[in-house]
Amino acid sequence: MGKATIVVAAVLLATVSGCAQAGSDGGREAGDDIPIPGQEWALKDGRVTSAEYGTAMGRFVSCIRDAGYPVSEPVLSPADNLTLIYEVAPSGAPETYNNAVQSCNLSHLSMVEPTFVEAQPQVMDEPLRRAVGDCLRRQGVAVTAEERNLREFARSAKDETRVVDCVTAQWPRVYPALPAEVPLRF
Template sequence: MRRATIIVAVILAAVSGCAPAGSSGGQDNPGDIPLPGQEWALKDGMVTAAEYRTAMGRFVACVEDAGYPVSDPVLSPADNLTLIYTITPSGEPEVYNAAVQTCNLAHLSIVEPTFVEANSQVMDEPLTAAISDCLQRRGVTLTTRERNLADFADAAKEEAKVVDCVTGEWAKVYPTLPAEVPLRF
């Protein structure tokens, strides 16, 4: 039950907390970036794939240095941009959450959405088919041109149905991938 709660919390946080970043990493002025550990990637107003991979590597190293094992990041089939991973929590939840949040704020929290939202999100076909089937079973009419989460949300007229379908179908389609996956609409 705890794992399911963590998975849902991560997905909900990703869905609700990922507003599009501006060209300067969500800040009015690149000099105003409040997270100096990420400034190196954000200073020019954009994040390259190489910068994103470097930031992810720094995040993973930070979490591992805090004592929590992290799987190797892999490309998310939900958007083919986001790197997803599994962190193995242990000990007190408050300590674990604080450590992961500290690493996220130091290395990834602005870099990742800036990179992902500046690029075209395209869902892998197996997940596209599973989400299509799920939404159609829920009475949603699709165009068959849906290729990402935003397309599905537009067709469904609400993100919640799409989140429900992704969380319900993910493990069936990708049983060996990390269960936690950010969803950006």
């Protein structure tokens, strides 16, 4: 498995696992629906608008930059045309970097992003749809050519892992200038 596949798989696992505040013992708290204080402003009405998501992403990026790590300007992900993707340049001690990113994520984005993205129709860009469909066909999967998002590809393939593998394999070829790490939500 390549580095990009591992990163995307890890992001995918975190995305499909859901987000909740950790309790003092590291487990989920009983009130999983209680927003994290730094995100409550966007979550208080139970939905997140595009403008609120953009504001939360801006705060997240500023937080990462304030912690001393360069971050690219977020761009729309062709995987769903909803998620804003970016690159962070890690440096220094891995634990320090990971703690900074995690702190910024929990403070600004971890619940806002999935609340926004999962409430919207996801539509993959055509070049990536074609590439993923071709990749799955080469593996013997009968795709319909009607698939428009990850969930529909997974339904056709009867396997989310195959779809993740095809997206991660095709992504750098189809979008070489975009960030290599992209969250995938089914």
